[in-house]
Amino acid sequence: MTTALSILIIGGGQMGSAIALGFIRSSAKISITIVEPDLDRRIEITDTGIIAVKETPNPITSEVIILATPPHIFPLLSELHPQLQHFTGVIVSVMAGVSLSELTTRLNRTQVFRSIPNLACSINQGTTLSIPGPQVTRKNEDLINRIFSTLGTSIFVTEEHLLDSATALVGGGPAYISYFTAALIEYAKIAGFDNASATSMVIQILRGTSALLEAGPDTPMRLCERVMTPGGTTQKAINHFNHMQIKTSIVDGLNQSFLHSVELGRRSWR
Structure with missing residues (x-):
């Protein structure tokens, strides 16, 4: 300014x-x-x-x-x-x-x-x-x-x-990323890492992945595919996520947030 x-x-x-x-x-x-x-x-x-x-x-x-x-x-x-x-x-x-x-x-x-x-x-x-x-x-x-x-x-x-x-995506975005981050940290702690190490690793993974996506040219799914080796360990996890329809569930959750935003507006007008 x-x-x-x-x-x-x-x-x-x-x-x-x-x-x-x-x-x-x-x-x-x-x-x-x-x-x-x-x-x-x-x-x-x-x-x-x-x-x-x-x-x-x-x-x-x-x-x-x-x-x-x-x-x-x-x-x-x-x-x-x-x-x-x-x-x-x-x-x-x-x-x-x-x-x-x-x-x-x-x-x-x-x-x-x-x-x-x-x-x-x-x-x-x-x-x-x-x-x-x-x-x-x-x-x-x-x-x-x-x-x-x-x-x-x-x-x-x-x-x-x-x-x-945008209320669903932008406003709620930090919550969704934090939710997934908490799951990664929980896994690391179950695997035997202390809380400080688990948190540090996961935050750096998020930071590094964001930098890769920002640098381009890969789309998020293309980057995901680059990490996966056919028949490898990462593909095993992604296959499980797909079987559980996690991506669909995330999109559905954001849509629920969107609908609630619309409903909040209707209530404020009454």
């Missing part, structure tokens, strides 16, 4: 805090305040060096507001934060399932974005998918793309249904 920017984050949960940490680490020119009503959570946030307050400032002087509350809170947002009625800056929602039409209607604002980041934003290695409202200015679109680019990769889409898919 070349100019100073003030951002107010409403909601100090895991995602709101991750975004705040990433912004603080990316630039000294980004000023962050989190609104979090829970005292214990505010103390935790303050301990990381981020300003946390109980109530929304009045007036709001920040240029950007990020809404990071649970989606079921959204219908009450204007009541809980009446200062939003007088805010004329940019509003970004990272709430799962809450559509642009709901955001613009309930907030009565046009400069509104819907975004799906993930927890890796906290270390500036995140992925964020965004879509602007239909009346958002090019200047504000550039601004939001610029600030989310400081957190990792920022991607803008033109079809809103992709945001619900």
Whole structure:
């Protein structure tokens, strides 16, 4: 960031805090305040060096507001934060399932974005998918793309249904990778490695494999095939995974996440 920017984050949960940490680490020119009503959570946030307050400032002087509350809170947002009625800056929602039409209607604002980041934003290695409202200015679109680019990769889409898919893939992605990582570590420990060695090995395997995929040119399955020797030990494991339909199960699980994101949006509109 070349100019100073003030951002107010409403909601100090895991995602709101991750975004705040990433912004603080990316630039000294980004000023962050989190609104979090829970005292214990505010103390935790303050301990990381981020300003946390109980109530929304009045007036709001920040240029950007990020809404990071649970989606079921959204219908009450204007009541809980009446200062939003007088805010004329940019509003970004990272709430799962809450559509642009709901955001613009309930907030009565046009400069509104819907975004799906993930927890890796906290270390500036995140992925964020965004879509602007239909009346958002090019200047504000550039601004939001610029600030989310400081957190990792920022991607803008033109079809809103992709945001619900992104909730499943991008938002949940670190959980799925961590789930598989836990299984690899569990195997290593059963095999006799201590926890520190098992964890170190598996994390390096993930790091190295990610680097191979990024370097190309192999697709993930082509890389998988390169590791396997016909009739060998790795093929034995992959054959078992295929027999258990693990890849299909993973895709089905993400689809369940996608459907739940859509349902959350419907509930917030009721």
